[in-house]
Amino acid sequence: MKIISRWFFIALLPIASAFAESSETVGHIQTLQGQAFIQRAGTTLPAAIGAELRKSDQIRTGKPAAVGIVLTDDTTISLGSNSELSLSDYAFEPKQSKFALSLKMIKGTFSYITGQIVKLSPDSARIQTPDATIAVRGTKLLVEIKD
């Protein structure tokens, strides 16, 4: 009984750690359909509504699947089926005038709605696609990247 409960607890750790908010939290998963995954430092976590996200996380959706993400500056990114996104760089500390947002859209379909980083410091934000860099000022973008 003791051994079973210990392994049960250990099995829950990845799920629990997916919700724990820390100073490293850059955003959360807000909406989800189907299966999606968060790849972080060599581990793969299942995505769940409410799960926190960190810098350098890679988010991947299955097929069919879709996920909506909100960052701490209110940037909103949605992914359709079979899509992949990397949160390459992120900083939102207005008091220190520290702003950075770099998203890498690797493949799939995306919607991107800018947040406070773009409002306060538009030059600090960029989107990277396989072919291009996109600089945005206060708006919404739809991006499709075909395999």
Next chain:
Amino acid sequence: MGQQYAARLAGALRSKYQCAAWLVSLPLVLAACGGQSIVLMADPGGHVGQAEVVTAAGKQRLEKSGDMTQTSGEAKPPSAVKTADPAYIASTFAEVLAIEPPPPQVFTLMFESGTTNLTTASLDQIPNIVAASQKRPAVSVRISGHTDATGSDKVNDALSQERAMQVWNLLQQKGIPARLMSVTSHGKGNPAIPTPDGVAEPRNRRVVVIVH
């Protein structure tokens, strides 16, 4: 094993055929197989900003809602801007648009001058914030303290931090789980009404609660 191979081959041929079918049936869209499309849209508030798409070979600027450019490799410039076919948007981005999180609910709270006491009007907002967090249900409740651009940064920051903590305390007492909430101070760095340094603006001395 042979069956698997045949199935994969059929799949690859089918997607290639589909690719060709796209090019033939939608000449206006010119969907480059393996390429990328970027479309500018109005944000949920109806505002259209701009975007600049840059490859190693050139750039294009998107300025109106529906403006679209396409890329096909970094060695070529992005295509001339055209208007995206609404049918293309509806079919390609249906999933993405359906899953888009709703805009946050934003509450601005004011305090009695120089204190950490909420004004009566702002106190009345506390139950509304709790209700909003439960109704969504919220994945995050972010509390940020703000100052204006006058006086000592140190004093202002300390006060705005205390005020934000006061709001955190109240919200926690009223039932919002601590794990949903975060508290930061933006100092004068994120004003509601931008002013030059040294200019007093009481409307900037606020605590903002954003419920996602």
